Amino acid sequence: MNTLITYATLTGNTKKVAQSIYDIVKDNKQIICLNENKNIDTNNFDTIIIGYWVDKGHMDNVSKKFLKNLKNKNIALFGTLGADPNSDHGKNVQAKVNKLCSENNNCIGSFLCQGKVDPKLVEKMGKFPLNLVHPLTPERLARIEEASKHPNHDDLEKAQKYFLQILD
Template sequence: MNRERYSIIFSSLTGNTRQLADAIYETLPKENCDYFGVKETGQPLSEMLYIGFWTDKGNADQSTLELLSSLRNKKIFLFGTAGFGGSDTYFQKVLEHVRQSIDESNTIVGEYMCQGKMPESVKNRYLKMKEQTEHPANIDALIENFDSALSHPDADDLDRLRNLLL
């Protein structure tokens, strides 16, 4: 998988997915990279595409979904980050939603997801919710998840991704 021409295309709202894209770029032969960056107009020329996304309401962000739905006859390695990253089950649900946007002429050759830190505004929203007399029963768990996500993607997350590429 790592000897052919490839492109790394990603969308990164908070920089988490960019860290994964950088790890992929650092791992693969740079001389085989046709493109590295956010989606541009037109179709990517490489047959092998590493496509990264951030999670928005349990699916990839809209820009990535549009790109994925336009692709035909490509090999795709999906990678993404999600603030709610406590379980592989959740990651698999997200990937399942993302795969629904990919035409069957494409081949998914790999997938990787990990937790990513969220903007401080998310925690502030949770804290305001907690101040209300009628707040969600899981508000403390949401705040705890926010705090645990602050260190992600971490070195272990990046190493697991690199090992998938070797």
């Protein structure tokens, strides 16, 4: 069995989760950052694990482009996002991404974990025009504060357990 793990990242959260999943994969394995590698030959891989970060309610564009070029593969997904993965927003994102994955491939799993939000984005949310769309309400500030603690040790352990189970 050959397993490929890819990830896209802006601030490192998704890379952390990718690395922890890579550590527990027992097959022949390779890990690739999609931001740095554009032409990836996926022919020799039986399973592909795609790690994305959530950008405006969907999979980031780099991961989306990679996924859209895959056909008839066994694919497992993991993503990081600022919101609580169990919130309506989290469930909605996961459903959309799973659907996209299942269009041309066999989606064998999907995992979400919270990740700290880029402080530069938080600063923008406090100013026009983003303050009109995402005002820094006490609730949003509390969510951002909680997100700043993730991915933590527990999240990485959960990701490892999840992938050990689905790859078994």
